[in-house]
Amino acid sequence: MLTPPYIIDLPSLLEINLVMSLVFFILAISLISLILYLRVHKNFRNQRKDKLEVLLIDFINNYLFNEDFDKPNEINRFIKNQLKTTLDKKVATKQLLVYAENLKGESSAVIKEIFYGFGLYNFLIQDLTQKEWYRQARALNVAYQLDMDIPMDLVDSFINAKNKEVRQQAFLYLIHRSTDNPLGFLDKVTTPLTLWEQIHIENGLKTYEGVPPDFSRWLYHKLTSVVVFNLKMIADYNQYQHIPILLKFLNHKDLEIRLQTIISLRKMEAPEMIPILVENFSKENPQIKKEILITLGEIGLEEQLKSVAPFILQEELDLRVSYLKIARHLNPGGAKEEIDDFKKITMLQA
Amino acid sequence: MNFNFFELIDIASLLFLTYGLIIISGYVFLALFSFMELRDYKRKHNFKDEVPLLQSSHLPKISVLAPAYNEEANVIENVRSLLTLDYPSFEIVIINDGSSDNTLQSLISTFDLYLDDVLYYPHINTKNVRGIYSSKHQAYKNLKVIDKENGGKADALNTGVNCCSHDIICCIDVDCILERDALLKLVKPFLNNDKKVIASGGIIRVANSCIIEDGRIIKVRLPDTFIARAQILEYFRAFLMGRMAWSRVDGLLLISGAFGMFDKKIVIESGGYNPNTVGEDMELLVRMRRLMRDKKIPYTVSFVPDPLCWTEVPQSWKVLYRQRNRWTRGTIETLGLHKRLLFNPKYGVLGMLSTPYWMFFEWFAPLIEFAGIIFLILMFLFGQLNLPVFLIFFGVVYTFSILFSITALFFEEFSFQQYKKPKYMLRLLRTALLEPILYHPFVMWSAVKGNIDLILGKTTWGKMTRTGLSNPSKTKPN
Amino acid sequence: MKKKILVIEDNPMVVKSLEFKLLKEGYDVVTAIDGRSAMEQLENNHFDLILTDLMLPFVSGNQLIEYIKKNHPNIPIIVLSTATQEDIITNAFTMGVDDFITKPFSPNELALRVKRSIGSFKNQLSDN
Numbered sequence: 001m002l003t004p005p006y007i008i009d010l011p012s013l014l015e016i017n018l019v020m021s022l023v024f025f026i027l028a029i030s031l032i033s034l035i036l037y038l039r040v041h042k043n044f045r046n047q048r049k050d051k052l053e054v055l056l057i058d059f060i061n062n063y064l065f066n067e068d069f070d071k072p073n074e075i076n077r078f079i080k081n082q083l084k085t086t087l088d089k090k091v092a093t094k095q096l097l098v099y100a101e102n103l104k105g106e107s108s109a110v111i112k113e114i115f116y117g118f119g120l121y122n123f124l125i126q127d128l129t130q131k132e133w134y135r136q137a138r139a140l141n142v143a144y145q146l147d148m149d150i151p152m153d154l155v156d157s158f159i160n161a162k163n164k165e166v167r168q169q170a171f172l173y174l175i176h177r178s179t180d181n182p183l184g185f186l187d188k189v190t191t192p193l194t195l196w197e198q199i200h201i202e203n204g205l206k207t208y209e210g211v212p213p214d215f216s217r218w219l220y221h222k223l224t225s226v227v228v229f230n231l232k233m234i235a236d237y238n239q240y241q242h243i244p245i246l247l248k249f250l251n252h253k254d255l256e257i258r259l260q261t262i263i264s265l266r267k268m269e270a271p272e273m274i275p276i277l278v279e280n281f282s283k284e285n286p287q288i289k290k291e292i293l294i295t296l297g298e299i300g301l302e303e304q305l306k307s308v309a310p311f312i313l314q315e316e317l318d319l320r321v322s323y324l325k326i327a328r329h330l331n332p333g334g335a336k337e338e339i340d341d342f343k344k345i346t347m348l349q350a
Numbered sequence: 351m352n353f354n355f356f357e358l359i360d361i362a363s364l365l366f367l368t369y370g371l372i373i374i375s376g377y378v379f380l381a382l383f384s385f386m387e388l389r390d391y392k393r394k395h396n397f398k399d400e401v402p403l404l405q406s407s408h409l410p411k412i413s414v415l416a417p418a419y420n421e422e423a424n425v426i427e428n429v430r431s432l433l434t435l436d437y438p439s440f441e442i443v444i445i446n447d448g449s450s451d452n453t454l455q456s457l458i459s460t461f462d463l464y465l466d467d468v469l470y471y472p473h474i475n476t477k478n479v480r481g482i483y484s485s486k487h488q489a490y491k492n493l494k495v496i497d498k499e500n501g502g503k504a505d506a507l508n509t510g511v512n513c514c515s516h517d518i519i520c521c522i523d524v525d526c527i528l529e530r531d532a533l534l535k536l537v538k539p540f541l542n543n544d545k546k547v548i549a550s551g552g553i554i555r556v557a558n559s560c561i562i563e564d565g566r567i568i569k570v571r572l573p574d575t576f577i578a579r580a581q582i583l584e585y586f587r588a589f590l591m592g593r594m595a596w597s598r599v600d601g602l603l604l605i606s607g608a609f610g611m612f613d614k615k616i617v618i619e620s621g622g623y624n625p626n627t628v629g630e631d632m633e634l635l636v637r638m639r640r641l642m643r644d645k646k647i648p649y650t651v652s653f654v655p656d657p658l659c660w661t662e663v664p665q666s667w668k669v670l671y672r673q674r675n676r677w678t679r680g681t682i683e684t685l686g687l688h689k690r691l692l693f694n695p696k697y698g699v700l701g702m703l704s705t706p707y708w709m710f711f712e713w714f715a716p717l718i719e720f721a722g723i724i725f726l727i728l729m730f731l732f733g734q735l736n737l738p739v740f741l742i743f744f745g746v747v748y749t750f751s752i753l754f755s756i757t758a759l760f761f762e763e764f765s766f767q768q769y770k771k772p773k774y775m776l777r778l779l780r781t782a783l784l785e786p787i788l789y790h791p792f793v794m795w796s797a798v799k800g801n802i803d804l805i806l807g808k809t810t811w812g813k814m815t816r817t818g819l820s821n822p823s824k825t826k827p828n
Numbered sequence: 829m830k831k832k833i834l835v836i837e838d839n840p841m842v843v844k845s846l847e848f849k850l851l852k853e854g855y856d857v858v859t860a861i862d863g864r865s866a867m868e869q870l871e872n873n874h875f876d877l878i879l880t881d882l883m884l885p886f887v888s889g890n891q892l893i894e895y896i897k898k899n900h901p902n903i904p905i906i907v908l909s910t911a912t913q914e915d916i917i918t919n920a921f922t923m924g925v926d927d928f929i930t931k932p933f934s935p936n937e938l939a940l941r942v943k944r945s946i947g948s949f950k951n952q953l954s955d956n
Contacts, residue, residue, distance in 0.1 A: 013363050013367060014739065014742055017742045017743060017745070017746045018742050018745075020370075020746050020749075020750075021742065021745040021746040024746070024749035024750050024752070024753045025753075027753050028749060028752050028753040028756050031753070031756045031757060031759075031760050032756060032779065034760060035756070035759060035760050035763045035775065038760075038763050038764065039772055039775060042767075043772075053840075057840070057844045058844070060845075061845055061848040061849075062848075064845070064849075064935065065848055065852050066848075066852065095841065098839070098841045099841060099845075100932075101931075101932060102841065102842050102845075102931050102932050102933070103933065103935060104932040104933065104934050105933075105934025105935075105936065106934065106936060107934065107935055133393075134393035165394055192544075194541060194542045194544075195408070195410075195541035195542070196538060196541040197542070199403055199408055199409060199541070200403070202406055202408060203403055203405070203406060206405075236407075317473070320471070321469050321470060321471045324469050328469075339469065342469070346471060346472055405913075
């Protein structure tokens, strides 16, 4: 085939294309090999994992329930024959976690004994002192679930870790390991608590067996989120003795704190708050106004609700809806005219 | 004539090269960023379990909005499955968009519904609401059914936004299958972020051929048909590579209509879904982002890569054609409505990266490809087609598209590995080899036709009433 | 003759531990990892006690208990579950289960409770 004249000055382009095709092709082939390798590797790992899991379960069951089991010798033999690689140790740790999660009573101590016996504690400390956040977080998680003692200064350094997961696991560890002050770490917290962390802390407290903390201790914390969290907990744990502080907080300068205070007081059904709420209503923003309306609906009277109605602004339409709903709830049929009027307006707009 | 033609080839080649470079750098960016994002996500979630959290009363309440249009056949089963989601506090809002079949009647009789006098303020204008129903049964107390005049998917969702009770909304297609912990996983970004989260989206998986029982995926299987398998590859590319990477730089422009969670206040403030476009899901997110940017409030949009939502993709070429045609129109309409963002440094990543990417990679790509093919045909007709040259060009395009698919496959292998059998992986590899020749040209043509339809049919389209939701308008993966 | 116990539980570790412990206590143990295979076992064997989880694949624990109460009303049932909510526990007792053990559980205590429930079963038979 004759070379047409125009590609004479274009061979570089063709060359580039040819090279690129080759590069893509080689990359594609190497990726395919990588996929296949990963698959084979994963399968191999999974096989090893499955096999080891069976061995572990058998071993742990014997250790737990078989009185004729020669514990010291068997454990050494198991380490020597089975726990060779990092993967093996990870699998063993995980399996012990499953045991810890499902068994309690006399077995818990035995599970810890096996954990130490396997030499996994050193492995844990090693992870803890690495700088990768995911290793730290994982190790903290294990320590917390197995109820392990780890150096406290190390845990303390994680309270304000940059990574959220590390922080969260550190909180859980501290709550779980504490005997008298599960929320002591809040004194040291300097990064705002996210809602997610708050829920985890709340959940951690549920399994805390000591006396629940006095949450009012952190009501003057410099972080709003810590204050908000403790306001929630005061209501959840029915610490009625703090109602006077909360009543003062109804005039707190921080909006979020005011908001949560209203919700907490409502949960504790504290009628003393009503006059303050009614008085503050006109000054508040729509979000707080809405909570006030809900509160009046739950623990207030129809007259009180009516008394704030004039302070719902024309443009606060959501509030108008909430108000009408609550008015109807307090007195079915009572707000009928207003509701009809409202429906007419919205129909016109729609 | 001949001389001009050569010049044209010169220019075309140069264009080809520039465009190729843009595409390749885009690809490298996607691959790198999505790798980092997936790695971090895996590390975060490989050692713990969030299930105990489901007992907390402090998790925000969620309204799940699901429009239904002529879904008589499956709606009951779908609602039952939705009602069993694991989450402490949520409501299911089904919006019957003026179905002409018995969707509403079967809902009323199965769940023992009565006409409830629900008060609400219609923040967003919608078609007339005929009634809102609640159930007499305690067991279905978190079910709400809205009956309204037909107005299309966007209008139905807007009605749901108006009438629902909670501040976080989750918009879904009624027929998609959600994992039990889907709500918890999707709401997590809203609660665990230093910036305000306005929306979070999830990955969409292909349910064709999977074994489904009681609205749950029991066993993941690779679809039997080539057309569905090709779409799996597309979804891998779009979600595992595209969205993951965009979420890393916070440049996501689209959360699939089939599964996304939003901050209701921001949705209302930005005016809700736009019923005049066929790309309402993308258009809304872009508008919400613009609003936040204009108000100068730091915010973010989040993306969760867990396989949480499964959906059936079209198995027929005709339906696929309609779907892609519509997606293309949706993309162009959205870019048109928000052309102010394009290359506008004021909008940061959104203006300088996301919108240009969508313009070049989603809108222009099929057109340029199409032009290339026309050009080739012309050259052939004029007897100027040089076989080695053609083969070299074809080779570079073909190897590149395969590399792209295989990278996506690699990410699947690296991350969630839903197709566990090696046999499945081999079949997907084979699909990746055939897809650029047997599937891609069809999709490209659908997109080109979308462009043509948009230009020709602008006046007739206007409003999108009566398109019906049963068309798979969902799960746009691009 | 040895008493025969059917253990239904989907967590392999729990199944194996229960099997081990109960074998040590001198029972005959059959295991099933989901509701469906449990039903098959029930049709092919005679059991003196059933120990079941509530969250099971395919057939839920509640459905299974209903089935057992209908077709084998004389076999005592012990539920072993992570649920701590009162309504779930009350519901289980309303359906007629004999005992409810929450996870995490103490293996020794479980063995004791199994012994007690099997004992009550014997009484039931002699009453009839």
